[in-house]
Amino acid sequence: MKLTQMLFVTMRDDPSDAEVRSHALMVRAGFLHKLASGIYVYGPMMWRVLRKIETIVREEHDREGCQELLMPAVQPRELWEESGRWDRYVSEGILFHFKDRKGSEVCLGPTHEEVVTSYVRRLVQSHKQLPVILYQIQTKFRDEIRPRFGLMRGREFIMKDAYSFDVSKEAMQVSYGKLREIYRRIFTRCGLNFTPVEADSGAIGGSGSEEFMVDADTGEDAIAVCRETGYAANIERAASRVSDPPKPAEKVAIHKEPTPGATSCDDLKKLFPDLPLTRMIKTVLYNVEDGGDQAPVAVLCRGDRAINEIKLLNHLSTLAVTLADEDTVRKATGAEPGYAGPIGLQEGVRLIADRSIEGVDGFLCGGNETGTHYLDVWFGRDLEQPETVDLSLVAEGDSTVDGKGKIEITRGIEVGHIFQLGTKYSEAMGATFEAEDQKTRPMWMGCYGIGVSRVAASAVEQNHDDNGMIWPVPIAPYTVHIVQMSVGDETQDALASKLHDDLEGRGVDVLWDDRKKVRPGAKFKDADLVGIPLRVVVGRDAADGKVEWSTRAGSERSVVTVLEVIANIEQAIAAAG
RNA sequence: CGGGGUGUGGCUCAGCUUGGUAGAGCGCUGCGUUCGGGUCGCAGAGGUCGGAGGUUCAAAUCCUCUCACCCCGACCA
Numbered sequence: 309m310k311l312t313q314m315l316f317v318t319m320r321d322d323p324s325d326a327e328v329r330s331h332a333l334m335v336r337a338g339f340l341h342k343l344a345s346g347i348y349v350y351g352p353m354m355w356r357v358l359r360k361i362e363t364i365v366r367e368e369h370d371r372e373g374c375q376e377l378l379m380p381a382v383q384p385r386e387l388w389e390e391s392g393r394w395d396r397y398v399s400e401g402i403l404f405h406f407k408d409r410k411g412s413e414v415c416l417g418p419t420h421e422e423v424v425t426s427y428v429r430r431l432v433q434s435h436k437q438l439p440v441i442l443y444q445i446q447t448k449f450r451d452e453i454r455p456r457f458g459l460m461r462g463r464e465f466i467m468k469d470a471y472s473f474d475v476s477k478e479a480m481q482v483s484y485g486k487l488r489e490i491y492r493r494i495f496t497r498c499g500l501n502f503t504p505v506e507a508d509s510g511a512i513g514g515s516g517s518e519e520f521m522v523d524a525d526t527g528e529d530a531i532a533v534c535r536e537t538g539y540a541a542n543i544e545r546a547a548s549r550v551s552d553p554p555k556p557a558e559k560v561a562i563h564k565e566p567t568p569g570a571t572s573c574d575d576l577k578k579l580f581p582d583l584p585l586t587r588m589i590k591t592v593l594y595n596v597e598d599g600g601d602q603a604p605v606a607v608l609c610r611g612d613r614a615i616n617e618i619k620l621l622n623h624l625s626t627l628a629v630t631l632a633d634e635d636t637v638r639k640a641t642g643a644e645p646g647y648a649g650p651i652g653l654q655e656g657v658r659l660i661a662d663r664s665i666e667g668v669d670g671f672l673c674g675g676n677e678t679g680t681h682y683l684d685v686w687f688g689r690d691l692e693q694p695e696t697v698d699l700s701l702v703a704e705g706d707s708t709v710d711g712k713g714k715i716e717i718t719r720g721i722e723v724g725h726i727f728q729l730g731t732k733y734s735e736a737m738g739a740t741f742e743a744e745d746q747k748t749r750p751m752w753m754g755c756y757g758i759g760v761s762r763v764a765a766s767a768v769e770q771n772h773d774d775n776g777m778i779w780p781v782p783i784a785p786y787t788v789h790i791v792q793m794s795v796g797d798e799t800q801d802a803l804a805s806k807l808h809d810d811l812e813g814r815g816v817d818v819l820w821d822d823r824k825k826v827r828p829g830a831k832f833k834d835a836d837l838v839g840i841p842l843r844v845v846v847g848r849d850a851a852d853g854k855v856e857w858s859t860r861a862g863s864e865r866s867v868v869t870v871l872e873v874i875a876n877i878e879q880a881i882a883a884a885g
Numbered sequence: 886c887g888g889g890g891u892g893u894g895g896c897u898c899a900g901c902u903u904g905g906u907a908g909a910g911c912g913c914u915g916c917g918u919u920c921g922g923g924u925c926g927c928a929g930a931g932g933u934c935g936g937a938g939g940u941u942c943a944a945a946u947c948c949u950c951u952c953a954c955c956c957c958g959a960c961c962a
Contacts, residue, residue: 320911320923321897325955336896345954401886453886456955571962592962606962614960631961641962648962674962701960793921829922836922847921856921 309786310808311821314352318834328526330768331458333777337837339785346455346463350761353838356785356817357764358466362445364497364782365468365758368490374441374470379423381447385413387422390737396627399597404449404463416449421733421755424471428751429739435475438741438751439483443470445760459765460528460721466761472754475743477730480752484516484728487756491520491724497885498763499780501770503720505531506541508618516728521720522766531720532702536713544618547698548706548715550663553586553610556670560684565672568679571646573611576672576681585611589665589673589685591648593632593640593657596624604632604640604657608650608673609700610664616701623660623697641676649674649682651691662699721766722759729753768839771861777839778860781884786819788877789840789860791831793847795824803853804846807870816877836860842880844873 319336326332334340339354350358366376385405388394397403397418405415417423424442432438448467455463472483488504495502500522507519519542521531532546533539541547570576573588588611596605605624609615621629637645640657650659650673669686687693706715734740734750743749764783771778781787788811792804804820811818819840821831828847835843845856849867857873858865859880868876 317895317912319896324891324897327956342954454956573962590960590962592960617960631959637962644962646962791921825920827920827922827924829920829924832922834923845921 309817309819311819311823318837326458328457328460328769329772330765330777331460333768333772333837333839334458334765337777337839340458346452346461348459348462348464353785354764357779357783358760360783360785361498361760361763362466362468364494365445365760368494368497369441369443369468369470372441372486372490374443374490376444377442378444378446379417379420379427381417381449382414383417383420383423385415387426388415391422391425391733392736393422399627401453402450404451417446418448418450419755419757420444420446420469421471421729421753422737425733425737425739425753428471428473429734429737432473432739432741432751435741435743439472439474439479441470441472441483441487443468443756457526457528457765459761462761465759468758468760470756472756473734473739474752474754475741475749477752480728480730480754484726484754487726487754488518491726491756491758494758495520495522495723495763498767498783499771499884500723500763500767502723503531503533503540503718505533505720506545507725508542508544508622518726519722520724520726522723522763522770523718524721524766524769525719526769527719527721529720529722530717532706532715533718534708534713534715537708537710539708539713539715543702543717544616546702546715547709548702549709549711550610550613550700551586551707553666553668554584556587556684559670559686562685562690563683564675564677564680565683566679567647567675567681570681571644576611580672580683583672587611587668587671589650589668589671591650591674593637593648594620594629595632595636596626597628597630598626604636605629606640606648606650606653606657606659607699608659608661608665608694610662610668611672613662613664613700614703615662615699619697619699623699641674643674643676643680644678647674647676647678647680649676650694651682651685652676659694660699661694661696663696664700665693666696721762721769723763723766724756724758726756727754729755772839775833776837779839779841781841781881784817784839784841786817786840787881788816788818788842788844789835789838790818790820791835791843791845792820792822793828793831793845795822797850800846800850803850803855803870807844807846807855807873810870810874811877814874814878816881841884842877844877 317338322332323335339351341349403415407413445468449464452463455461474480474483503521505519505521507517530543532541532543570579590609592607594605596603607615634645640654641648670684672681672683673685675681702715704717731750739751740748768777790804792800794800808820839860841860843858854867854869855873856865857868857876
């Protein structure tokens with residue numbers, strides 16, 4: 309491809325709205341153009357990258373017998389009411405939905421469990437037809453609360469989604485395992501450093517799930533990993549062993565202490581310097597929303613721990629939990645915010661506790677009276693210990709549950725997520741089959757997603773330098789960049805042209821910067837920005853039939869013959885898989 | 886949703902406080918110059934200052950409304 313035949317425009321300045329490097333660089337290089345918040349035009353170079361990723365995705369799925377299809381982006385409300393997800397998605401505001409001319413409500417698909425289930429339930433009657441794994445690559449629509457980081461969190465994005473249908477839980481797990489391996493191969497082939505982690509299932513539902521995280525400091529997700537044991541989990545899901553509580557000094561009677569103005573553990577720490585955080589118990593009030601109803605829940609947690617709202621949400625199996633507003637706190641505690649405690653809460657306030665409070669005695673807690681806390685409180689003596697569940701957020705330095713290692717918190721970009729759905733959708737939507745024993749059973753499902761556009765963004769996030777992007781060979785828009793110094797020089801023209809045609813003839817994606825009147829400096833800057841991994845400079849050595857060979861990632865350059873450079877290129881492509 | 890901020894040529898921004906109807910750099914066009922890491926010079930093109938309304942002799946600038954975009958909040962009892 310000749311650069312002069314392309315719409316090729318680069319920018320010297322970072323766009324003002326780019327927060328992360330991948331976003332800024334892709335916009336500067338003309339790969340991306342924002343149309344609206346979270347909605348982008350993929351330029352010709354970007355589209356080549358996306359198609360290369362798609363090709364890898366297709367090859368790996370097809371190889372394992374998955375079948376590609378394409379489902380509609382526009383979906384009827386009725387389908388979403390069958391699965392019971394309409395209300396949740398609408399109340400979270402994620403669903404793009406509107407009425408058609410007849411007044412029927414439809415949405416733009418954020419995911420396709422409903423559609424694929426309704427498709428499969430009509431076609432599959434017998435266990436003999438299973439297992440089936442279907443997938444598609446399609447644009448998804450989610451009206452994100454806060455789109456950001458360019459392609460990382462858009463409102464319209466390209467996703468590969470796959471769905472497996474099996475006769476039993478065990479069979480489902482086989483399909484799940486197959487997809488897990490497919491995913492490992494895909495991300496490895498894309499040249500990414502990634503970590504598979506245990507994950508929360510979120511709005512999709514189901515039991516087991518794992519996420520594939522591309523390691524990146526700018527990732528939106530925090531993950532808990534342990535080098536010693538290999539444990540890795542999304543922080544939403546991660547569990548750890550809570551350190552032992554300190555023994556209280558002496559068994560004194562419960563008493564009130566005036567604590568005006570002390571509304572946080574930090575404040576109380578200053579007031580009672582001898583009292584460790586592990587002997588303070590926080591009481592955090594949440595509003596629990598379920599349908600139209602709202603009810604306050606008080607959650608106890610040791611002073612050195614934080615509450616994991618995802619775990620709370622899952623435990624309460626409800627639509628949403630949000631931190632209670634000040635009025636709700638006043639009603640529930642009879643005090644200004646900052647003095648909530650487990651003793652003397654208003655009727656109807658449910659009390660639950662994180663495991664971290666187990667064994668804590670002689671502790672401090674809020675007095676449910678403005679400016680007052682209780683001191684030397686004992687479970688069993690002054691109040692019953694409420695039910696405890698794991699509701700806490702793991703922290704850097706925690707021990708793993710098995711006690712064999714320490715947890716580290718790192719960050720990652722979620723590029724893939726696989727779920728064991730079980731029969732949640734098949735039961736709700738009547739996707740059943742006739743088993744060998746002639747009984748009708750619901751199919752066991754799994755669903756599996758890859759953010760194709762996000763893979764591209766995370767590849768840049770992981771591979772760039774001050775001058776621009778550095779694409780991994782397998783997903784680079786072009787593999788080889790011929791940078792011709794002086795276009796119009798007959799020797800250079802002939803050499804570059806021959807090299808270009810030769811490489812194209814070998815099936816190598818080659819971009820030839822044949823722009824006239826663009827100075828060498830500008831060409832190098834553009835080449836660095838665009839980040840094509842292999843580079844051949846046709847310049848002063850052309851008279852000797854030689855060119856300069858280098859890689860975008862490396863700093864070494866060598867002057868070689870055309871034959872040698874072709875060998876180098878083929879070797880580099882083979883090495884990249 | 887709450888809080889904050891920003892909308893001025895394709896891009897990055899200045900001008901706004903103290904109203905007098907527009908500037909810079911990059912990019913773009915032409916000519917010359919230069920020719921291995923964003924040459925230099927000269928001459929140009931390009932903007933209803935997000936939109937609507939208001940105040941005023943006069944509005945990019947002040948007021949009201951509206952739209953768009955961006956950031957922060959969402960560990961706190």
